[in-house]
Amino acid sequence: MKNEYTPPKVWVHNTDGGNKWANINRPVSGATHEQALPVGEHALQLYSLGTPNGQKVTILLEELLALGIKEAEYDAYLINIGEAEQFSSGFVGVNPNSKIPALVDKSGDDDVNVFESASILVHLAEKFGQFLPKEGAGRTQTFNWLFWAQGSAPFLGGGFGHFYAYADEKFEYPINRFAMEAKRQLDVLDKQLAQHTYVAGEEYSIADMAIWPWYGNLVLGKLYDAGEFLQVESYTHIMRWATMIAEREGVQRGRLVNRSFGEEWEQVPERHSAADIDAVLKLKP
Ligand SMILES: N[C@@H](CCC(=O)N[C@@H](CS)C(=O)NCC(=O)O)C(=O)O
Known part of the structure; x- marks a missing residue:
């Protein structure tokens, strides 16, 4: 296949020609604007979006709740990555990598910031002693x-x-x-x-x-x-x-939590209690 592109000596950030998804990223990290994150009443505060990486964490939290573990109650806030919300000062303060999902665990004396979906899964599995063999x-x-x-x-x-x-x-x-x-x-x-x-x-x-x-x-x-x-x-x-x-x-x-796309009965953009999911599931045809 013919290669139509010859890389220049030094790469230059070019925002022309990319689509919405190509254009949300920049070649630098850090916050672009001041905006604090909302905080709810539960010990676990999740900032996420219902993509596959986001679903991993909300599935684990709902599985823990299904076991009757009340301490796994959580507030889930929507981070709209298409609107650059992952670059707010509040989100970057939790995850310097500006990618969902991010979790703040407020159950101890000091808040614990957890980012990278696998790190969040391990943190919660170890905290509640479930879904990860101990040895x-x-x-x-x-x-x-x-x-x-x-x-x-x-x-x-x-x-x-x-x-x-x-x-x-x-x-x-x-x-x-x-x-x-x-x-x-x-x-x-x-x-x-x-x-x-x-x-x-x-x-x-x-x-x-x-x-x-x-x-x-x-x-x-x-x-x-x-x-x-x-x-x-x-x-x-x-x-x-x-x-x-x-x-x-x-x-x-x-899989429905922090979802703001798809069918109406699949969307629970924010979750603060089981009732938020129950209400949407009632719409399922
Ligand atoms: N390795 C990360 C990947 C997270 C990730 O790629 N998140 C995407 C959405 S699925 C994101 O936040 N993208 C926003 C961006 O790249 O600016 C994890 O597992 O948590």
């Missing part, structure tokens, strides 16, 4: 797959999803490269799920909660509309697992 091979296996998700999903989202679904122009080279990697990852996961009920073994864990929002949503046709292109039906073990996880009440509730 041994099961704990390591859970971490293996949790970190697999953190390392792999950016190729699915930032790579395949960006070029296949979001980029205004479709380029063969990056779509080919990232489709191949997405299918390789799906094959890795399919083979693991051929041997085990859940991703990290026979127990449901934070590894499933990290992986389902990306790879589960993808095979169930809820991400990028790429099912036919990637032939997702052929990953029968992922399909079995994705369908089983989708039936969990905690997952059905958690």
Whole structure:
């Protein structure tokens, strides 16, 4: 394929020609404006959006609440990344990396800021003693797959999803490269799920909660509309697992939180109590 672009000697930030998603980023970090974050009444304050990375955390919180753990009650505020809200001074104060999800745990003497979705999952799983084995091979296996998700999903989202679904122009080279990697990852996961009920073994864990929002949503046709292109039906073990996880009440509730897109019955932009989700689920056809 002919390369039409010759990189200049020094890269220059060019905002022409990008789409909405290309243009929200800058080559520097830090706040662009002064704006404090809202704070609710619960010990856990979540600042997020219902993308796959955001869903990981709200699924875990709803699973903890489903177990009857009242200390897992949380306020979830919407951070609209399309409107640059991740660059407010308040958000940057919690997460210097300006990406959702971010959590403030106010349960102790000092507030604890937690960012990176996997760090939030581990923080909450350890705090409440759930969904992460306390020791041994099961704990390591859970971490293996949790970190697999953190390392792999950016190729699915930032790579395949960006070029296949979001980029205004479709380029063969990056779509080919990232489709191949997405299918390789799906094959890795399919083979693991051929041997085990859940991703990290026979127990449901934070590894499933990290992986389902990306790879589960993808095979169930809820991400990028790429099912036919990637032939997702052929990953029968992922399909079995994705369908089983989708039936969990905690997952059905958690995936709606901080969602401001999709069907009306799927949107719970802010959550302060169970009633916020109940009210929206009543609209489900
Ligand atoms: N590795 C991070 C990735 C988080 C991430 O990429 N968040 C995206 C939304 S899914 C975001 O906030 N993007 C805003 C931006 O890039 O400015 C995590 O797992 O928490």
